[in-house]
Amino acid sequence: MIPVADSGIVSGMTYAVTTENLTKRYGERAVVENLDLRIPEGSVYGFLGPNGSGKSTTMKMLLSLIQPTSGEVRILGQSMNRTTRRNLLGNIGSLIESPPGYAHLTGAENMRVVQRLLGLETHQVDHAVGAVRLQNQMGKKVRDYSLGMKQRLGIAMALARQPQLLILDEPTNGLDPAGIEEMRTLLRRLAHDGVTVMVSSHLLGEIDKTATVLGILSQGRMIFQGSRSELMAASTPDVVITCTDPVFAAQNLISFDARLTDTDEVAVPGLDDRQTAGVVSTLVRERIGVYGVRRHEQTLEDVFMHLTAGGGL
Numbered sequence: 001m002i003p004v005a006d007s008g009i010v011s012g013m014t015y016a017v018t019t020e021n022l023t024k025r026y027g028e029r030a031v032v033e034n035l036d037l038r039i040p041e042g043s044v045y046g047f048l049g050p051n052g053s054g055k056s057t058t059m060k061m062l063l064s065l066i067q068p069t070s071g072e073v074r075i076l077g078q079s080m081n082r083t084t085r086r087n088l089l090g091n092i093g094s095l096i097e098s099p100p101g102y103a104h105l106t107g108a109e110n111m112r113v114v115q116r117l118l119g120l121e122t123h124q125v126d127h128a129v130g131a132v133r134l135q136n137q138m139g140k141k142v143r144d145y146s147l148g149m150k151q152r153l154g155i156a157m158a159l160a161r162q163p164q165l166l167i168l169d170e171p172t173n174g175l176d177p178a179g180i181e182e183m184r185t186l187l188r189r190l191a192h193d194g195v196t197v198m199v200s201s202h203l204l205g206e207i208d209k210t211a212t213v214l215g216i217l218s219q220g221r222m223i224f225q226g227s228r229s230e231l232m233a234a235s236t237p238d239v240v241i242t243c244t245d246p247v248f249a250a251q252n253l254i255s256f257d258a259r260l261t262d263t264d265e266v267a268v269p270g271l272d273d274r275q276t277a278g279v280v281s282t283l284v285r286e287r288i289g290v291y292g293v294r295r296h297e298q299t300l301e302d303v304f305m306h307l308t309a310g311g312g313l
């Protein structure tokens with residue numbers, strides 16, 4: 001176990017992973033740019049972003065599989081470099097892109113390969129297999145596994161060394177709803193047992209209920225990092241106004257980007273409470289009767305779509 005020394009504690013928070021200005025360029029193009037990750041210890045960190053936004057590239061840099069162009073990676077309080085790399089990687093389990101494992105071998109044989117490779121005890125391997133609930137499938141050949149079982153075997157392989165940090169790249173990709181639910185339960189259980197889990201997805205719905213912290217990438221840049229409630233709070237929902245003359249009202253508020261809704265109400269984006277009061281008095285001055293003013297209910301999905309489309313809050 002690596003001691004957590006000088007681990008970037010900010011306001012009582014200990015981080016399993018931090019990065020400073022982490023950047024990867026291919027030629028002129030930055031595919032990850034100035035990323036400051038903050039992954040609290042013991043969290044399930046949902047790393048979200050559309051396809052091509054740089055999630056896999058970031059995870060590969062954390063695992064030292066590719067070299068950052070610039071910036072720093074700190075894992076469990078230590079800077080990742082040539083001297084610390086080996087020791088740090090011993091504390092990280094990972095599943096990147098497709099699940100590993102030899103298809104022609106059974107689950108048990110695959111786990112034995114991992115055991116021998118890493119010099120592990122049998123009880124460590126058994127514990128990992130138990131954690132992903134695959135103990136009854138160990139005699140089957142991996143080619144006869146469902147995709148969900150393959151993913152779970154991959155996680156068991158990653159868990160066998162009893163890592164403090166688990167990095168999973170799109171483990172729900174291609175799973176059916178039951179498989180996704182199983183994966184969510186597994187991630188929660190792992191975090192409960194003290195493993196920090198970083199898990200990526202291009203679909204918010206697949207991990208939002210599981211993740212305790214979210215990081216959202218768009219075109220290589222972090223556009224949001226924080227809790228789900230912070231995400232909701234940080235985005236201002238539209239103000240929706242019901243009134244006597246919505247067309248006239250919308251025209252009056254054109255400078256606020258107001259628009260008519262399907263239900264003939266006037267929706268105005270990005271207003272704080274004071275601006276809302278100002279807008280209402282403008283309408284009243286124009287002799288428009290205001291019946292109702294409310295905030296549009298938005299889902300996390302709305303916020304995510306809005307963020308990833310617009311490039312930030």
Ligand SMILES: Nc1ncnc2c1ncn2[C@@H]1O[C@H](COP(=O)(O)OP(=O)(O)O)[C@@H](O)[C@H]1O
Nearest residue numbers: 026031032049050051052053054055056057058
């Ligand atoms: N080796 C590479 N050379 C050039 N471009 C790359 C390379 N690897 C990834 N990219 C580009 O970087 C961007 C981010 O890719 P990736 O990290 O795989 O995104 P994500 O995992 O979020 O889908 C993509 O546009 C991809 O085409």
Ligand SMILES: [Mg+2]
Nearest residue numbers: 055056057169
């Ligand atoms: Mg990817």
